[in-house]
Amino acid sequence: MSTYTHSITVFCGSHLGNHPAYEQAGKDLGIGLVHNNFRLVFGGGNVGIMGTVSNTVLDLNGAVKGIIPKFLQKKEGQHSRVKDLVITEDMHQRKEILYNEADAFLCLPGGIGTFDEFFEILTWKQLHLHTKPIIIINIQNWAEAVCNQLKTIVDEGFADPSMLELFEVIDDIPTTLNRLTELFAK
Numbered sequence: 001m002s003t004y005t006h007s008i009t010v011f012c013g014s015h016l017g018n019h020p021a022y023e024q025a026g027k028d029l030g031i032g033l034v035h036n037n038f039r040l041v042f043g044g045g046n047v048g049i050m051g052t053v054s055n056t057v058l059d060l061n062g063a064v065k066g067i068i069p070k071f072l073q074k075k076e077g078q079h080s081r082v083k084d085l086v087i088t089e090d091m092h093q094r095k096e097i098l099y100n101e102a103d104a105f106l107c108l109p110g111g112i113g114t115f116d117e118f119f120e121i122l123t124w125k126q127l128h129l130h131t132k133p134i135i136i137i138n139i140q141n142w143a144e145a146v147c148n149q150l151k152t153i154v155d156e157g158f159a160d161p162s163m164l165e166l167f168e169v170i171d172d173i174p175t176t177l178n179r180l181t182e183l184f185a186k
Contacts, residue, residue: 005184067097070087135167
């Protein structure tokens with residue numbers, strides 16, 4: 001098992017999506033995590049972009065921690081190659097470990113589960129429960145509608161404009177990895 005300097009919790013799809021760029025972003029992120037000595041913390045499944053990222057990190061002998069609830073073991077294909085795998089009773093325990101293990105959060109393309117996790121950590125940051133970086137990696141503009149909705153929330157007076165400063169949106173993997181390196185150097 002490799003050594004690591006920081007742990008990065010990655011939220012992403014249990015499907016590959018419709019664009020090859022999504023899967024490629026998962027591979028590129030996995031390579032970048034290993035090359036930067038970052039540990040991957042993820043949902044523990046072996047499917048979709050989640051499987052792509054974790055398999056890439058494992059193939060390169062990187063550090064990986066997976067967290068999967070019992071009821072998703074069959075549905076998401078519990079990752080048999082992950083040696084540091086925690087099996088939880090429910091989603092709430094899974095999320096708690098994902099959050100506690102993180103030095104930063106990355107959101108790759110995904111569905112409502114990805115956005116559920118993003119909104120929860122964003123809310124926690126707004127409530128000053130953590131100060132960890134949150135980055136949406138906006139491959140193929142997959143998150144554009146949600147980012148626009150967040151701006152609408154501010155424009156309509158339901159959140160202070162400072163809410164938009166609690167996360168970053170970056171369009172590619174290399175820029176994201178460079179940003180993490182900058183943030184951790186501070």
